[in-house]
Amino acid sequence: MPTLIITVNLECCRCSSKIQKILCCIQQGTYSYHLSFSSGQYIRKGEFVIKKIMYEKNKVLVSGPFDADKLSSKLWCKAGRIVKNIEVAKPPPKPDPKPEPKPKPEPSPCKQIYPYPYPFPCPQPGVAVQLLKASLYMVVEVFIDAARGEQDPVILTQFNITKVIRDSIQLNFGECGLAGSLGSLQVKYVNPVTKLCIVRVSREDHQKVWAAMTMVRCIGKIPVSFNLLDMSGSIRACKKAALECDEAKFEQYKVAAGNRITTEIIQSVESCFEKIRGLES
Numbered sequence: 001m002p003t004l005i006i007t008v009n010l011e012c013c014r015c016s017s018k019i020q021k022i023l024c025c026i027q028q029g030t031y032s033y034h035l036s037f038s039s040g041q042y043i044r045k046g047e048f049v050i051k052k053i054m055y056e057k058n059k060v061l062v063s064g065p066f067d068a069d070k071l072s073s074k075l076w077c078k079a080g081r082i083v084k085n086i087e088v089a090k091p092p093p094k095p096d097p098k099p100e101p102k103p104k105p106e107p108s109p110c111k112q113i114y115p116y117p118y119p120f121p122c123p124q125p126g127v128a129v130q131l132l133k134a135s136l137y138m139v140v141e142v143f144i145d146a147a148r149g150e151q152d153p154v155i156l157t158q159f160n161i162t163k164v165i166r167d168s169i170q171l172n173f174g175e176c177g178l179a180g181s182l183g184s185l186q187v188k189y190v191n192p193v194t195k196l197c198i199v200r201v202s203r204e205d206h207q208k209v210w211a212a213m214t215m216v217r218c219i220g221k222i223p224v225s226f227n228l229l230d231m232s233g234s235i236r237a238c239k240k241a242a243l244e245c246d247e248a249k250f251e252q253y254k255v256a257a258g259n260r261i262t263t264e265i266i267q268s269v270e271s272c273f274e275k276i277r278g279l280e281s
Contacts, residue, residue, distance in 0.1 A: 137238035
């Protein structure tokens with residue numbers, strides 16, 4: 001709805017009374033007529049609908065659903081010199097639309113609290129024991145003192161290697177240490193030619209068994225020493241590492257033996273290689 005701001009000197013009685021008279025006549029339709037075809041007479045009709053007139057200091061505010069340009073032209077024509085200026089008031093800015101309230105997030109349901117780390121049913125005790133006592137596989141080479149002669153004075157077997165490791169555990173860690181490692185300690189493979197062996201032990205006891213092997217000084221009366229080549233947590237990785245080490249050591253053995261190597265030794269080593277490929281946990 002437009003609003004006209006008419007600047008008039010309202011302190012002047014003549015100007016004030018004239019602008020009031022003009023606005024009242026326009027509001028009542030005094031200056032607008034139309035011809036009625038039914039009666040053939042001119043009937044007065046309000047051309048401008050003025051809803052509100054406000055008088056302020058030297059200003060008159062006129063509001064209504066009228067054409068602002070036409071009404072301002074008519075006021076200039078009727079009022080003449082008493083009107084100093086006529087402006088069309090700018091409509092007030094539209095208020096910013098209120099943002100829609102965000103829906104409150106629904107509270108997440110409370111997590112169920114169990115009296116034990118696992119919900120019912122709890123895992124079987126055997127599974128937990130199996131996870132805690134998972135095995136490690138160590139690939140170890142045995143060095144025998146070569147100053148004793150050309151032929152090896154001792155033949156390496158699973159029995160004598162197991163015996164010296166157990167004796168070293170008992171000597172250095174006592175009977176309790178030996179009892180804790182008896183269930184998992186096992187010599188899975190021995191190659192008497194390349195002096196390579198595979199030892200299985202639990203994860204809890206592998207450091208103890210490793211330390212005990214490094215402290216072995218002899219098998220019988222022959223000085224020996226153990227050297228760890230590889231340690232893995234799966235039999236597949238252990239077989240791969242052991243086969244590579246065993247083949248490399250056998251190549252070195254063939255170079256050192258020269259013509260003294262026999263077909264029996266070659267067949268024995270080949271059978272040892274097949275044992276490695278067929279190992280199971």
